[in-house]
Amino acid sequence: MAEDPLSHPALDKAAGEEFLQEAFQIILEEAVRKGTDVKEKVCDWREPHDLQKILDLEMRSSGEPQQRVLELCRDVIHYSVKTCHPRFFNQLFSGLDPHALVGRMITETLNTSQYTYEIAPVFVLMEEVVLKKLRELIGWESGDGIFCPGGSLSNIYAMNVARYQRFPDSKRTGIWALPRLAVFTSQECHYSVKKGAAFLGIGTDNIYLVGVDERGKMIPADLEKQINKAKSEGACPFFVNATCGTTVLGAFDPLVDVADVCERHGAWFHVDAAWGGSALLSRRHRHLLRGIDRADSVAWNPHKMLMTGLQCSAFLLRDSSGLLQRCHCANATYLFQTDKFYDMAYDTGDKTIQCGRKVDCLKLWLMWKANGTEGLEKRVDRAFEFTRYLADEIKKREGFQLVIEPEFVNLCFWFVPPSLQGKQGCADYWERLGKVAPAIKERMMKKGSMMVGYQPLGSKVNFFRQVVTNPMVTKQDLDFFLDEIERLGTDL
Template sequence: MVQSKHLQYTYEIAPVFVLMEEVVLKKLRAFIGWECGDGIFCPGGSMSNMYAMNVARYKLFPEIKKCGLWEMPRLAVFTSEECHYSVTKGAAFQGLGTDNVYLVKADQRGKMIPEELEKQISAAKSKGAVPFLVSATAGTTVFGAFDPLPEIADICENYGIWLHVDAAWGGSALVSRKHRDLLTGIERADSVAWNPHKMLLAGLQCSAFLLKDNTDLLKSCHAANASYLFQQDKFYNVCYDTGDKSLQCGRKVDCLKLWLMWKAIGTRGLEERVDRAFACTRYFVNEMKKRECFRLLMEPEYVNVCFWYIPPSLRGKEQSSDFWQNLGKVAPFIKERMMKRGSMMVGYQHHGTKVNFFRQVLISPQVSREDINFFVDEIERLGSDFQPE
């Protein structure tokens, strides 16, 4: 009855799903470049990043599980200013405090600057803080940027700091022989977050937290040893009772979604899905470059395409004092029209000093060149008569 609901916490409740999860996690770790390790499927990339924070802290100060924060020094986390918001949310949730998350400057493409990371670590140490975690990003939310992992790994190794890579978005490039170089150096990480429900299009939710450590660190950190579930004198190997690795008790069998898809289309099919997303992105960018009305914020490194549409009323006026103020009104103007017309739905945002721009991500295997052509044409149709106030 319980297994029919797709729940797992002990081997006897869901033996097939326990083994399935073990196999899938092993395959994902192999893409990273780890021969061994550990991991667990958990509810989303945000939770994976929080798991990393908790495990890294426990690794450095295992007594925190019993004594709590009272006996701990001030702990410091380091991440890019382009990081996912779950890093600061995790620091708040786990009692570290958002003031102890050091946001490291990123370059114009949104990549963490290693020299700035080292400066922040030194600054934190000078204030008496203990650096314990660097959370690098492989595929930032806005620009799709990949932090320079080899250089960051060198710094973490030099200072003895846990390196976590938030590859929730960009991790799926690992399955592509053509594009996996974007994540060069990820094998040096201590932990990785990877969401197959993003680019690989597994059913939501399907998120893996992966560890290089294979010494039961994950279980030691989280285990409560409930005697009514996790008896140590069972007739089978109790390492298959994976429930104590988790913050939850019963978990949904999220690995099943990826396993089924993997069996259906194979590793080659997953790779083709990734490669096609990159090819669609390149076609989209090339089509925009043919028209004077589009301007890219930057050449995309991944499949995030950030751009402005410049209507006829603003073209050639880039030097005017109110150009950028007026350009910032164009995306909301077009978005309102597309929603009322019901033709498309695409998001816009401002970012730092950059006024509102569109951010389009092309990952669906159902998107055709005809769809892309329609998208470009529709943006033009909806915005061509914009007039500044």
């Protein structure tokens, strides 16, 4: 008689460990070592249909042998973009911090959910400490908060909490009986404000776009004007979103003045500092966020400038009365029992609309422990210095033109190829210039030499937006960056 298979584990522990060891060495070699090596490509680019052929993506009835699975790991890494590469300037995140990475690996291995103390004792306490630290940098002595899966959701949470605070019954009744709710934000704000208004049932038409000055900063007088306009149209101005570090230009709205307007009109004051929040770590540059302590809520993504790895998005609240919990709670009795043997105030999971929630605090905490606040400050300052360096270099070089003088670490510029230099007066100048960045981008992608983003903005045609946050970057990489753009674009 065959032995009962249930008497034996159905996973081979030793084989599993061996696979982990082998795969980890592949990760180290292919992703960490080669990924940060300037002699390697940022990405070995393939068109979708070619990549589909190269990668054997099909999921079959039978499993593949261990060695084949290791090869697949190699392929996945090889054809992926190396966001840790010193010549990757495409996103608001880049680089690879080994301490944060270890934090993420521990998180993945322990694989727990951040909703109750009993299942995540270390992380419930740790999240509290980390959020407190971020609040201190904002300038709040008390408050509340939670890590969200992304800054978009943090902004959407803010809008929902603001609505609940003003109209607590709407959680039960819906918003039919409420006046039309009006949201105020600048035209340079992140698109999640739009997504949020749609998602929460408020509607994108009820967003009043506030004008910006030539630097992309919200004009407080126009905010006041828009609020009065909304009021005269019978709407309820309940929520103002100010941005610290707009996505493209890196602009900071004038928070003190915006706070004054909010106060006058009793509107919730939210600051989307998803990108710019990390400047609070720099004693030299934190003045950009002056007035942030007057916000009702703040979104801040340490996974951007601070390199913790996606996601690490804090939603922070000034309120310490439990508003967040009251707004989002559903009191599920199977999870948040009221007869536990420990202090149930530690079961914080009902503050979110998620149920299972990944641990996002460990990577930031471990990196902070290893580097100290001062180490992180140095990284932030370095990013500013590099931006300054590049802006100055651009001014020295023919064919490069700043879109705007940077005050943060977004460097926006056009490359004007020789064929267009001195032709600003021509009727098709801007149209032709708008095609330069996409063409250079295509060439750099296919060559794999580096990666930087471009986009149009309002009446400004396609320009590059370069961002350095990776501390592995050196001046040599930035010189290469400008040289390479010239090389790739000189014949356009």
